[in-house]
Amino acid sequence: MKITQAFTFEAAHRLPHVPSTHKCHRMHGHSYRVELQLKGIVDAKTGFVIDFFDVEKVFGPVLESLDHHTLNDIEGLENPTAENIAVWIWKKVKPLLDELNSVKVFETPACWAEYEGE
Numbered sequence: 164m165k166i167t168q169a170f171t172f173e174a175a176h177r178l179p180h181v182p183s184t185h186k187c188h189r190m191h192g193h194s195y196r197v198e199l200q201l202k203g204i205v206d207a208k209t210g211f212v213i214d215f216f217d218v219e220k221v222f223g224p225v226l227e228s229l230d231h232h233t234l235n236d237i238e239g240l241e242n243p244t245a246e247n248i249a250v251w252i253w254k255k256v257k258p259l260l261d262e263l264n265s266v267k268v269f270e271t272p273a274c275w276a277e278y279e280g281e
């Protein structure tokens with residue numbers, strides 16, 4: 164069974180490796196959406212793969228470290244593309260939440276990256 168929990172955060176970033184003429188070379192912001200997909204067996208008693216509250220407990224501090232920050236200032240996010248943010252979140256969360264199956268990072272409702280650990 165797969166379940167998904169969504170979170171949002173606001174952050175500024177610039178993409179340092181695009182040409183200086185590219186609009187994303189300049190500092191700007193996004194209302195990011197993160198979807199954490201968890202995969203596992205449904206517990207016969209609780210009916211949960213994992214309690215959403217427990218996912219929130221693990222992801223809360225990670226979210227705090229992103230929300231209302233300049234992503235380029237965060238260690239490991241010097242080039243904060245959606246792809247790199249998804250990998251960065253995976254590396255933070257997977258060791259604490261073995262059920263993590265994928266991380267989706269939406270920069271806009273129409274553009275996102277998805278990482279499944281490889």
Ligand SMILES: Nc1nc2c(c(=O)[nH]1)N=C([C@H](O)[C@H](O)COP(=O)(O)OP(=O)(O)OP(=O)(O)O)CN2
Nearest residue numbers: 178186187191193243244245246247270271274276
């Ligand atoms: N593969 C990727 N391509 C781009 C990424 C990325 O993370 N991965 N990021 C960007 C920029 O962050 C850019 O800000 C995205 O802008 P855009 O999708 O155009 O979003 P807007 O809100 O500016 O949309 P408009 O359609 O211009 O209103 C670029 N590419």
Ligand SMILES: [Zn+2]
Nearest residue numbers: 176187191193
């Ligand atoms: Zn951007």
